[in-house]
Amino acid sequence: LARDGFPLMNEADWLSGFNTNNLSEVIWGSNVIDAETTFFRSYFYLASNTFNGSQIRNNPKIADRRLIDATPDTDYRKKAFIVDAPNTNSSAANGEGGFGNDPNYTDEAVFDARVAELYATYGLTSRFNLHPYMHFKLKNKNPGSIDPDDVIYMRTSEMYLIEAEARAMLNDIPGAQAALDPLGSERDSAYDVNIYNTQQALMDHIKFQRGLELWGEGFGYTDKIRWDEGIDHAADGGSGASEILYQQAYQVERPSVNDAWIFKIPQAEIDANPNLGPGDQN
Structure with a gap:
């Protein structure tokens, strides 16, 4: 809706x-x-x-x-x-x-x-x-x-992708394909959603579609957390990013084993809020 x-x-x-x-x-x-x-x-x-x-x-x-x-x-x-x-x-x-x-x-x-x-x-x-x-x-x-x-902040394309991902996670292959097809067919004149006919193939394709469709709109960070995926700019021939510039961010362990993905509570909030202390810090 x-x-x-x-x-x-x-x-x-x-x-x-x-x-x-x-x-x-x-x-x-x-x-x-x-x-x-x-x-x-x-x-x-x-x-x-x-x-x-x-x-x-x-x-x-x-x-x-x-x-x-x-x-x-x-x-x-x-x-x-x-x-x-x-x-x-x-x-x-x-x-x-x-x-x-x-x-x-x-x-x-x-x-x-x-x-x-x-x-x-x-x-x-x-x-x-x-x-x-x-x-x-x-x-x-x-x-x-x-x-x-x-x-x-929010576009129709994201709604199609949210529905497709939810249906794919439920292993509803026809439902996920039906949710993806309007978006894919609009963007790609040769699009054929039927080739993504397994749960894994659909999830991989949905991740690709989110990366391309929503590029630059602020979703990559939270998607990585949701999927528990790390960052590796060196894999598969490299992303094109510079290791000299990215330094520690060039390769980052997945969120489940790396607390660096969690935003810290501002120190000013801890200092001012009587219900928070240093032990509550993320």
């Missing part, structure tokens, strides 16, 4: 930037008022590669290459992730920044032309670094600016 009246977005809307609550799928979100919001409070300041903030300009946000490589070309969501973006950061932690170091380009003219094309397409300037697998899922309405945009 939660998704009634909120139809799935089409390709044009899905690729439009996720910057307005006026999209058909949005069930709940924050309407941001430009005159009352500083750019430091904007989610796009942290997450959108078109936002004119120093962190974004220097370090564009990239997707896990394993997720994007597993996405079929018939799925239009793949268009939001630029697999062949040149690495323009001469100080890149992976040592592959700048023409001559980028293994994906052997012709400097081709490298430069692709850079110019991406700048023009997404409204960027030469101050913005590019990087393979960078995303343009979340885009400012006014690219290259510091204008804040709406923040979406």
